[in-house]
Amino acid sequence: xxxxxxxxxxxxxxxxxxxxxxxxxxxxxxxxxxxxxxxxxxxxxxxxxxxxxxxxxxxxxxxxxxxxxxxxxxxxxxxxxxxxxxxxxxxxxxxxxxxxxxxxxxxxxxxxxxxxxxxxxxxxxxxxxxxxxxxxxxxxxxxxxxxxxxxxxxxxxxxxxxxxxxxxxxxxxxxxxxxxxxxxxxxxxxxxxxxxxxxxxxxxxxxxxxxxxxxxxxxxxxxxxxxxxxxxxxxxxxxxxxxxxxxxxxxxxxxxxxxxxxxxxxxxxxxxxxxxxxxxxxxxxxxxxxxxxxxxxxxxxxxxxxxxxxxxxxxxxxxxxxxxxxxxxxxxxxxxxxxxx
Amino acid sequence: xxxxxxxxxxxxxxxxxxxxxxxxxxxxxxxxxxxxxxxxxxxxxxxxxxxxxxxxxxxxxxxxxxxxxxxxxxxxxxxxxxxxxxxxxxxxxxxxxxxxxxxxxxxxxxxxxxxxxxxxxxxxxxxxxxxxxxxxxxxxxxxxxxxxxxxxxxxxxxxxxxxxxxxxxxxxxxxxxxxxxxxxxxxxxxxxxxxxxxxxxxxxxxxxxxxxxxxxxxxxxxxxxxxxxxxxxxxxxxxxxxxxxxxxxxxxxxxxxxxxxxxxxxxxxxxxxxxxxxxxxxxxxxxxxxxxxxxxxxxxxxxxxxxxxxxxxxxxxxxxxxxxxxxxxxxxxxxxxxxxx
DNA sequence: AGAATGCAGGAAAACCTTTTCCTAAAACAT
DNA sequence: ATGTTTTAGGAAAAGGTTTTCCTGCATTCT
Numbered sequence: 001x002x003x004x005x006x007x008x009x010x011x012x013x014x015x016x017x018x019x020x021x022x023x024x025x026x027x028x029x030x031x032x033x034x035x036x037x038x039x040x041x042x043x044x045x046x047x048x049x050x051x052x053x054x055x056x057x058x059x060x061x062x063x064x065x066x067x068x069x070x071x072x073x074x075x076x077x078x079x080x081x082x083x084x085x086x087x088x089x090x091x092x093x094x095x096x097x098x099x100x101x102x103x104x105x106x107x108x109x110x111x112x113x114x115x116x117x118x119x120x121x122x123x124x125x126x127x128x129x130x131x132x133x134x135x136x137x138x139x140x141x142x143x144x145x146x147x148x149x150x151x152x153x154x155x156x157x158x159x160x161x162x163x164x165x166x167x168x169x170x171x172x173x174x175x176x177x178x179x180x181x182x183x184x185x186x187x188x189x190x191x192x193x194x195x196x197x198x199x200x201x202x203x204x205x206x207x208x209x210x211x212x213x214x215x216x217x218x219x220x221x222x223x224x225x226x227x228x229x230x231x232x233x234x235x236x237x238x239x240x241x242x243x244x245x246x247x248x249x250x251x252x253x254x255x256x257x258x259x260x261x262x263x264x265x266x267x268x269x270x271x272x273x274x275x276x277x278x279x280x281x282x283x284x285x286x287x288x289x290x291x292x293x294x295x296x297x298x299x300x301x302x303x304x305x306x307x308x309x310x311x312x313x314x315x316x317x318x319x320x321x322x323x324x325x326x327x328x329x330x331x332x333x334x335x336x337x338x339x340x341x
Numbered sequence: 342x343x344x345x346x347x348x349x350x351x352x353x354x355x356x357x358x359x360x361x362x363x364x365x366x367x368x369x370x371x372x373x374x375x376x377x378x379x380x381x382x383x384x385x386x387x388x389x390x391x392x393x394x395x396x397x398x399x400x401x402x403x404x405x406x407x408x409x410x411x412x413x414x415x416x417x418x419x420x421x422x423x424x425x426x427x428x429x430x431x432x433x434x435x436x437x438x439x440x441x442x443x444x445x446x447x448x449x450x451x452x453x454x455x456x457x458x459x460x461x462x463x464x465x466x467x468x469x470x471x472x473x474x475x476x477x478x479x480x481x482x483x484x485x486x487x488x489x490x491x492x493x494x495x496x497x498x499x500x501x502x503x504x505x506x507x508x509x510x511x512x513x514x515x516x517x518x519x520x521x522x523x524x525x526x527x528x529x530x531x532x533x534x535x536x537x538x539x540x541x542x543x544x545x546x547x548x549x550x551x552x553x554x555x556x557x558x559x560x561x562x563x564x565x566x567x568x569x570x571x572x573x574x575x576x577x578x579x580x581x582x583x584x585x586x587x588x589x590x591x592x593x594x595x596x597x598x599x600x601x602x603x604x605x606x607x608x609x610x611x612x613x614x615x616x617x618x619x620x621x622x623x624x625x626x627x628x629x630x631x632x633x634x635x636x637x638x639x640x641x642x643x644x645x646x647x648x649x650x651x652x653x654x655x656x657x658x659x660x661x662x663x664x665x666x667x668x669x670x671x672x673x674x675x676x677x678x679x680x681x682x
Numbered sequence: 683a684g685a686a687t688g689c690a691g692g693a694a695a696a697c698c699t700t701t702t703c704c705t706a707a708a709a710c711a712t
Numbered sequence: 713a714t715g716t717t718t719t720a721g722g723a724a725a726a727g728g729t730t731t732t733c734c735t736g737c738a739t740t741c742t
Contacts (some may be wrong), residue, residue, distance in 0.1 A: 051698030392728035
């Protein structure tokens, strides 16, 4: 691999001149420019971005902390992030933390050591953990689809409560009165979406039957088990709101196995609108999140913070300032009416 | 952020000593060790990995070129890669090329500029393109699940032809004689798996009906269309081998829409065993690939090449040597018998 | 005791850039 | 023609490490 020195020698100019030609940072006579370009061409020179990073204090790399890349939802967000960063000439380093806090600690330090320019968090933490990260972080942080309120850490996602409210209201609008809920164990899936459900029930004067409320981790298998539990009561609900599509698919599975029909005996509505919901039979009615868009917006926001940061000197202060300025981007959700209600 | 100089001053030792304590590269007296550790602790010092990379010529970063991260198959390979690299203290940078050659060119250069230690390719190229990459690459390359034979570029995946052969033989074993094929447009999906199909048909003395052979890109929607085409003939096959699960799901969809039953009227067998195949009704019988394992093995192989490379000086030569040594890792596939045949 | 060996630890070079600072020549104004 | 400003381009510092080379001291051998 040739370096700038070799190009300088070959072109018969100084190192500074080569640098200036490469970056256009100062005018260089056409004559010398040509000599440099020729040398670059001939030797296939590519500036060493490591040396560059060292002096510029900028890696053009962002880190994405993701609970599990192989999960469709996260993979889609990642794809949105990548789309945006690619345009802005940033690379993305993935940190798969397997929903494991210790891994995340490790990765977090790793990323700071590697001096990434910014970090997008898809992995849910407690507010305290997040505040700790924020303290040691030397780089801007953005939460994507993790609806936690931490001062100075911007968030991009949807209105979780409102979306859940819409889902349940839709069921009620279709005449359902006995509505079950399968909910999860993190902020969005465990608290916010449940809150939307409760609110919708209350607003429509319906009472919540605790036998129809089951909490479980977010997976097809767990959704199946949760539904089994709901079907143990002598009566069963006429509709169930599942706070994720995976859960809904599992729950529907269980419903068939008990000899019941969807949507005739029990209607289902899911959440997220991942691919699965379109291939499952009957096709799952669900709340659509603009998943890829969330990724894109998160990346856009982060890059905005990074570049703004770079311009004005005082890092920390500006960082806070900017974050507080535009701290929550809420994208629109929608209801995809398909065949399960 | 403190640097090594500040630690040295604080501990009252030389820079060299700090470095030696951090890396254990040479013995240091307990006395000085303690002073260094204390300083490190107090100032929360983390060595700057950029400076490190610059001098060691090692970034501990590998690049993964992927056609589309949001695709379940690729996301799973990625997850396998990540699992392995995390253990070996490598980071992974993703390069989503959207099945677009120009993007890939761009990314390839970017990765060389960033001096990644190695590259895993999940994106299909022609043999010529690959040979070109190989020429300009300063870093080892590994193909994962892209069964191309290029001298010096190791491959890890399954026996595509054999697996397809098994799938079709299974159908034949179940008494099917008229077997359709929906195949794709790249090496694995377009050539190898088709080859396995033809071979199995021939070996069992069955003739191939060209009306039952349809080529299409790999997606649910395209699978639907392909099946539509097959069903246009007056007779229809009693079974169809789809070279990917997505295609199979689409094709089954079409079958229902035409008022036919799976598997009674037409049996289906897919390929890959991605999540979808377990949630679709009836559950899809398919060829299981150890997807995550492919990722893990590819990463393991790559890291092996990198480290071996590092040890012995002469880069290029060793690189070739090593690659030729163990150039094809073929993992075992298996048939997942479910409900569609 | 004197020479030889071993070893802890410091100084400085090296990695490859960008950018500041400087010089010399060209352009301009008087 | 002389003095002043602008400009192109070179030399060198800076960025944060690792490692080689060297020094000076303690230990071992004869």
